Amino acid sequence: MSFNEFLAQIDEAYTKEQLVHIYKQYLRKVLEAHPELEARYPRLFQQYQNISSRATLPVKAILAHVWARFVDEPALFDLFRKTISPQADQVLALLVWKGEHSVELLEKQLGISIQQEKKNSWSFGAKMRPEFAFLSNRLSNTSSSYIHKGLILRLPMAIQSRLKRVYPKPKDYDLSPLKLLPPAAHRFEGEHLIFKEFPLIELYLSQNKLKTTASGYAQLSSLNRMRKILKLKEFFPESDKDKALATVRTELLAQLWLAGKDLPLNTELSLLEKIRYLFHQAFLKGAFPYTYTLLKHIKGRGRVNKLEANAYEHALFRLLKNMPEGQWFSMQGLYNWLVYRHLLPEPINPQDYVYLHTEPYLEKYYIVDREEISRRNAHHYLVMPIFKGMLFLLAAWGLVDIAYDEPDTRHYGLTYISAYDHLTALRLTPLGAYLVGQRPTYTPAENKPAAGFELSAHSLMVRLVEGDSRMLESFASPAGQNRFVVDANSFLKGCQSQSDIRTKIDLFRQTVAPELPPLWENFFKQMIQRAEPLKEVSDDFRVFELPARDPILLQLIATDEQLKKWAIKAEGYRILLNRKHWTKFKNRLRKLGYLV
DSSP states (O other): OOHHHHHHHHHHHOOHHHHHHHIIIIIHHHHHHOGGGGGTOHHHHHHHHHHHTOSSOOOHHHHHHHHHHHHHOHHHHHHHHTTSOHHHHHHHHHHHHHOOEEHHHHHHHHTOOOBOOOSOTTOTGGGBOGGGGGGOOHHHHTTOHHHHTSOEEOOOHHHHHHHTTTSOOOTTSSOOOOSSOOOOSEEEOOHHHHHHHHHHHHHHHHTTOSOBOTTSOBOHHHHHHHHHHHTOOOSSTTOTTOHHHHTHHHHHHHHHHHHOTTOOTTSSOOHHHHHHHIIIIIITTTOSOHHHHHOTTOBTGGGOOOSSTTHHHHHHHHHHHTSOBTOEEEHHHHHHHHHHTTOSOOOOOTTOOOEEEEEEEEETTEEEEEEEOOTTTHIIIIIHHHHHHHHHHHHHTTSEEEEEOOOOOSSBTTTBSOTTTTEEEEEEOHHHHHHTTSSSOOOOOOOOGGGTEEEOSSSSEEEEOSSOGGGGTTTOEEOSTTEEEOOHHHHTTTOOSHHHHHHHHHHHHHHTOSSOOHHHHHHHHHHHHTBSOOEEOOSSSEEEEOOTTOHHHHHHHHHOHHHHHHEEEETTTEEEEOGGGHHHHHHHHHHTTOBO
16 A cells, blocks of 8 residues: 555544644654654655644644654654553554454453543543543544443554554464363364264255244254254253253254255265365355354344455454364464454444343443444454354364353343353364365265164164164164164155155165165165155045055055045045045055155
8 A cells, every 4th residue: 555545544534633632742742852853754844844833723634644654654653652651552552453442341451541531422532531532533433432332442444554563463463272271161073973963964954854934044943853853962962951052053053054055965975075065155155144043142133244245254264274283272362363364344333223132230220131232342242252153163063173161041141142152262173174275185084884784685674783873763763772673654754755755765875875685675666656646636625546556555545444534435546535634644654655
C-alpha cells in the first residue's frame, strides 16, 4: 500500500476532533522536542510549521498527514510511544496484534481503568480517560456502545499492519507444542473410530431415517434415536439426561453428512475417499450449517454474517496445515495464531438484531433475562463457540484429537454458552494431516468386515468372530452368544422401497461380507423381487392387484389367518383393504418377507 493510499484510510477513519486531540496532546510535543528531525522529515516539519502559524485549526487533511507520517515511520512512532503512558502502550499493543477489544474485557484483563465515570451517555470520547482518548476513531464509534453498555476499541486495519513493524511479536505468535498436556476430564480420539462408524452412518442416513426440520436440520429426538440405534460414541457419554450434551457428536456427524448431499454413495469409492469428499466438498465450501448447529443459544442467528466466504472453514484449514502432526497444542494458542494473522472474520454487524435468553439476573433495579449481542461481547457469544465448535466437528470426524472438560449446564447463558466451552487442547491426526495436504498418502487401519464375521453357507446365520457387532444390528437379530440370524423382517427394517433394499444389500456387502454364499445371494435376489408387489388402483378405497406370477403370495392372502381378516377378495387377482387396516396388513406381509 502506497503512502497516499494509507493517508486516505487515515483520513476516512478519524474525525477532525480526534486528530486534533492526537496532535495537541502528543505529536506537537514530539516535534517541539526534536527539531533535529527536520533534516530527515522536511515535509512533516513544513506541515508542523503550517499548523503552528495558524490562528485557527488547520484543515483535517493536514492533521491526517501528520498522524499518518508518525504511524508510517517506525522511528517517529517510537518517539510518540514515549509520550503515552505504559498502560496506553500496552492497550495499543493488544489492539495491534489481537484486533478489536471491548474496553470492559481490557480492563479486566489488564487490571486498569480505561473509562471515566459516565457523564454523557451519548458522547464516546467523554467516557474515555484522557490518556486513552487517542485510541478513539470512527470504527470505535460505530459500535453503538451507548446501547450495548460498553466501549469498543478498534484500530483501522492499515494502522494495525503498519504498527506490526514496531511492536514485537507476542511470545505465542508461532505455534508452540505443549510440553505437558493439561489435566482434562475427557479426551476424544476418533480417527480409527470413524472408519468403523461411517458405514453405519451412511446406511442410516441414506435411508432417510433421520427426521429433519423444514429447513433440513436434524431434529433432536431423531438424533437421540440415531445415537442409540448406531451406538455412536459421544463426546459426553454419561450425559443421557442432559439434552445439551447427549447428542453433540451425533449431530456434528449427521449435519456434515447431510451437507454433502452430492456424496457419491454406494459406489466404488473407499471410505477414505468419501470422508475426503465431505471435508473438501461440504465443509471447506461452506455447506456445513454452523450458525444453526453451533449457535443454538443465539436468537436471530440468521443475521450472524460471514463477511468473507467460508472464512472460518478456510482459517481452520490454514491452521491445521501449519500444525505439526501428532503434537498437542493449547486451544488458546491456536486461537491466538489465527487472531494475530487476522484470519477470523467479524461475525456480526453493529446494527444486527441478535441476542440470547439467559437465566434471569438482577441488573440495578430490574430483572434481565435477555442479553443483546454486539461487538462488545461477540467474542464471548459468537466467535469462541464457532471456533471451538468447528474443532469439535473436526474431532467428530477424526481429523483431530481433543482434550476438554464438561460444561456446567445448570444456568444457561451464565454458567455455560455451548457444549464446546471447555476445549483445552488439540492435536492433528494422520488422517487430518492427509486431508489438509501435509501427508501425500494415508492408509487407514485395517478394517475388513469379512475378517470379523462368518456367514453360514446353509442358513442365514452370521457368527461374530471378532470386533464390534453394531454393523449387524441393522440387518440381523441376536440368536445367541455371538450369533445373529437374518430374515426378511430384520433385513427390511428401515426400508421403504426397492431402492432402499438395493442400498442395504450394497452396504451389507461393504460392511459385513463382500463375498456371499449362494444361499445369501438368492435371499437378497428374492428381497428385490418381492419389493413393492402390490399396485394401488384406487384412491378412495385401497384396491390392490396381486401378481399372478407369485402363487406363494396368493396362497398367503387366502390362507393366513390375519391377512384373511383384512383382505377382501375381488375379481381379477384384486383385493380391497379398509384404510384403517393398511398398516397392520403391511406389517404382516413384511414379516412374511414381502415389502409393500
